[in-house]
Amino acid sequence: MLVAILIFVGLALVFGLLLGYAAIRFKVEGNPVAEQIDKILPQTQCGQCTFPGCKPYAEALAKGETEVNLCIPGGNDVMLLISEITGLEPKALDESVAEPKPKETAFIDENVCIGCVLCIKACPVDAIIGATKLMHTVIQSECTGCDKCAPVCPVDCIDMRPEKVSLQNWQWPEPTPLATQYLSSNNLLSDNVVNKNLTTEKQP
Numbered sequence: 253m254l255v256a257i258l259i260f261v262g263l264a265l266v267f268g269l270l271l272g273y274a275a276i277r278f279k280v281e282g283n284p285v286a287e288q289i290d291k292i293l294p295q296t297q298c299g300q301c302t303f304p305g306c307k308p309y310a311e312a313l314a315k316g317e318t319e320v321n322l323c324i325p326g327g328n329d330v331m332l333l334i335s336e337i338t339g340l341e342p343k344a345l346d347e348s349v350a351e352p353k354p355k356e357t358a359f360i361d362e363n364v365c366i367g368c369v370l371c372i373k374a375c376p377v378d379a380i381i382g383a384t385k386l387m388h389t390v391i392q393s394e395c396t397g398c399d400k401c402a403p404v405c406p407v408d409c410i411d412m413r414p415e416k417v418s419l420q421n422w423q424w425p426e427p428t429p430l431a432t433q434y435l436s437s438n439n440l441l442s443d444n445v446v447n448k449n450l451t452t453e454k455q456p
């Protein structure tokens with residue numbers, strides 16, 4: 253018995269050392285610029301930038317393959333920080349990418365789901381659980397409402413529904429652009445709120 257335990261401990265030590273060595277020897281260095289950008293993105297993984305999440309957007313920015321103004325939730329402040337890090341010209345937020353809308357989450361009709369797993373593959377934040385040919389469901393607390401799962405469902409059993417308002421997620425409504433201009437001219441608002449509201453104002 254003692255010998256068996258010693259053998260297991262020895263094996264565990266050997267494999268532990270091997271794994272440790274492999275982690276150091278074969279470490280893949282990430283792109284430091286992408287990591288720096290990723291840190292300043294909101295991390296909601298909402299996909300409004302047309303990328304499947306914040307990290308892919310950061311990576312595309314680091315390679316100079318996309319624009320600095322696609323993260324609507326980050327607002328003007330994030331756009332300016334991205335511009336600073338990448339050296340790319342600042343640009344007004346691209347409102348054509350997505351309009352601000354109330355937070356939604358996905359719901360799967362479990363009676364209709366055929367378990368094709370396409371939605372699991374599409375979800376950038378692993379908010380869907382299920383297995384092949386078995387019904388799937390959404391972990392509501394993880395869902396960012398990016399709406400990437402609904403279009404791929406072959407039986408159309410995913411609905412996007414407005415998030416239920418609770419004491420945990422209720423917020424004061426933001427002032428209208430007109431009110432923002434008034435409050436701003438009287439120095440009653442922080443720059444963040446001013447930028448966010450003025451950049452989301454619709455052009456006539």
Ligand code: SF4
Nearest residue numbers: 298299301305306323
């Ligand atoms: S738009 Fe959403 S997914 Fe894209 S960078 Fe901003 S927060 Fe992240």
Ligand code: SF4
Nearest residue numbers: 375395396398399401
């Ligand atoms: S469940 Fe759907 S809506 Fe929610 S985060 Fe995943 S892909 Fe986006």
Ligand code: SF4
Nearest residue numbers: 365366368369371405
């Ligand atoms: S894509 Fe639709 S049918 Fe396929 S597993 Fe997801 S919810 Fe079910």
